[in-house]
Amino acid sequence: MGQPSIVSQMSEKVNSRSGKSYLPTIGIECHVQLSTKTKLFSEVDNDARGKSPNSCVSPVDYGLPGMLPRLNKEAAYYAVRAGLALNAKINLESRFDRKHYFYPDLPKGYQITQMFHPIIGEGFVELPDGTKIRIEHAHLEEDAGKLSHENGYSLVDLNRAGTPLVEIVSQPDIHSAEHARDYCKELWRLMTYAEVTFGDLYNGNMRFDVNISVAEEGATELGTRAEVKNLNSFRSVERAAKYEIERQIKLIENGEAVKQETRGWSDASGETTAQRSKEMAQDYRYMPEPDVPPVRLSKEVVEVERAKLPKMPADYRELFGGLIATDTLEVLLDYPLLMQKLAEVADNSGTGAVKIANLFSSVLLAEENASLLNDELPSREQLLKLVEMLEENQLSSTGGKEVFLKFFDPEMHYKNTETIAKELGVVQENDLAALEAIVDSMLAKPETKKAQDDYRAGQEKVLGFLVGQVMKESRGKANPSSVQEILRKKLQ
Numbered sequence: 001m002g003q004p005s006i007v008s009q010m011s012e013k014v015n016s017r018s019g020k021s022y023l024p025t026i027g028i029e030c031h032v033q034l035s036t037k038t039k040l041f042s043e044v045d046n047d048a049r050g051k052s053p054n055s056c057v058s059p060v061d062y063g064l065p066g067m068l069p070r071l072n073k074e075a076a077y078y079a080v081r082a083g084l085a086l087n088a089k090i091n092l093e094s095r096f097d098r099k100h101y102f103y104p105d106l107p108k109g110y111q112i113t114q115m116f117h118p119i120i121g122e123g124f125v126e127l128p129d130g131t132k133i134r135i136e137h138a139h140l141e142e143d144a145g146k147l148s149h150e151n152g153y154s155l156v157d158l159n160r161a162g163t164p165l166v167e168i169v170s171q172p173d174i175h176s177a178e179h180a181r182d183y184c185k186e187l188w189r190l191m192t193y194a195e196v197t198f199g200d201l202y203n204g205n206m207r208f209d210v211n212i213s214v215a216e217e218g219a220t221e222l223g224t225r226a227e228v229k230n231l232n233s234f235r236s237v238e239r240a241a242k243y244e245i246e247r248q249i250k251l252i253e254n255g256e257a258v259k260q261e262t263r264g265w266s267d268a269s270g271e272t273t274a275q276r277s278k279e280m281a282q283d284y285r286y287m288p289e290p291d292v293p294p295v296r297l298s299k300e301v302v303e304v305e306r307a308k309l310p311k312m313p314a315d316y317r318e319l320f321g322g323l324i325a326t327d328t329l330e331v332l333l334d335y336p337l338l339m340q341k342l343a344e345v346a347d348n349s350g351t352g353a354v355k356i357a358n359l360f361s362s363v364l365l366a367e368e369n370a371s372l373l374n375d376e377l378p379s380r381e382q383l384l385k386l387v388e389m390l391e392e393n394q395l396s397s398t399g400g401k402e403v404f405l406k407f408f409d410p411e412m413h414y415k416n417t418e419t420i421a422k423e424l425g426v427v428q429e430n431d432l433a434a435l436e437a438i439v440d441s442m443l444a445k446p447e448t449k450k451a452q453d454d455y456r457a458g459q460e461k462v463l464g465f466l467v468g469q470v471m472k473e474s475r476g477k478a479n480p481s482s483v484q485e486i487l488r489k490k491l492q
């Protein structure tokens with residue numbers, strides 16, 4: 001791992017109505033909530049899901065006078081893992097700073113962050129199409145609380161105050177709304193695979209700030225940028241970027257200036273709107289945080305975290321590329337647990353993994369089965385046996401799907417595949433002697449006499465009827481292609 005030799009220079013020009021070409025330039029900052037057991041500087045539960053407001057708060061999180069923050073080592077280890085997932089340099093010494101600003105959900109009046117000496121240095125993210133986006137750095141910091149405004153009141157909930165965040169800052173290497181979306185999605189995958197976050201976008205576990213500017217093609221300087229803050233879905237990142245690119249081009253074409261400002265995004269109206277001007281540089285009065293000593297990591301600790309990293313999306317692309325269809329693989333990559341299961345099955349048989357991948361995408365990810373994703377996945381043994389039965393034609397593909405669905409029935413969790421298939425009555429009869437006996441008894445029936453004569457007289461399609469009779473006789477368990485073969489021989 002190291003720096004990419006070539007950063008994608010693929011230009012994604014946008015042509016305006018006047019016929020000029022513009023190049024959008026996008027950089028993204030992403031805040032990732034780490035799923036550590038306790039908060040960044042206090043020993044309070046970091047997981048407030050389902051708990052009442054202000055029930056997971058310590059004097060440190062309230063910023064009470066005399067409180068002393070104490071770094072949660074686990075958060076530093078998580079940051080190391082996040083950094084390794086970003087192919088980044090891990091800084092063995094990093095430091096915390098105070099960033100001062102007043103906000104009701106930040107009672108201390110400052111945020112403890114890493115402005116000057118971040119824990120994660122330069123790295124890169126590779127998108128599914130091979131484009132590399134460089135990471136400038138990523139740092140550890142604490143989250144603020146949450147405000148909600150109801151009936152004329154503003155309510156403060158500090159459960160989230162002090163939650164550890166890793167803020168990932170990209171270089172402005174992104175040049176289209178689609179790549180902005182792909183980059184955010186890949187970040188989500190990297191962070192969830194590295195198991196440093198719950199990755200619950202709906203609840204703001206990852207939030208994206210998107211900086212966008214446009215410049216006329218050939219310009220030597222970037223245009224003035226606007227920042228769209230606090231996006232929490234890939235779709236809103238793509239839509240907001242697209243909207244902003246068009247808005248800025250329109251301004252330029254009308255001879256107006258793009259203002260440097262922070263803008264908000266409304267999913268409902270599909271527009272960004274100005275929130276506050278950024279023309280004056282804010283002075284946060286950064287100063288070294290005196291209460292938290294520098295973070296010093298040993299090389300051994302980094303290696304321990306590296307060893308904890310499970311297979312990452314890139315590993316799976318290497319393992320299954322060319323085997324599983326790219327579209328299917330990219331859909332399945334959104335489900336780390338499914339990928340882990342596929343890798344388990346692939347240890348023994350590459351083609352088996354393809355069969356299971358297809359069952360995952362066609363059955364498990366079908367809309368009507370969405371609830372199954374919350375259930376326990378079938379065991380490796382169950383899946384391997386299923387692959388074997390499919391390969392040996394003991395199961396048809398329809399029968400295979402039925403058995404696969406049955407795996408999710410709680411009563412079936414510990415049953416083996418063969419038992420389930422037998423109980424469902426979908427095992428195909430492949431015993432040639434047994435099949436022959438069924439064929440013989442069918443051919444002996446007077447009502448099939450005419451069909452047999454027709455077939456011998458050259459009416460090929462009658463064979464389908466006769467196969468059907470055998471299938472009926474076997475209650476659907478006969479393997480149709482074997483039956484056909486036996487029939488042809490007998491009717492010669």
Ligand code: MN
Pocket residue numbers: 031141167
């Ligand atoms: Mn931040």
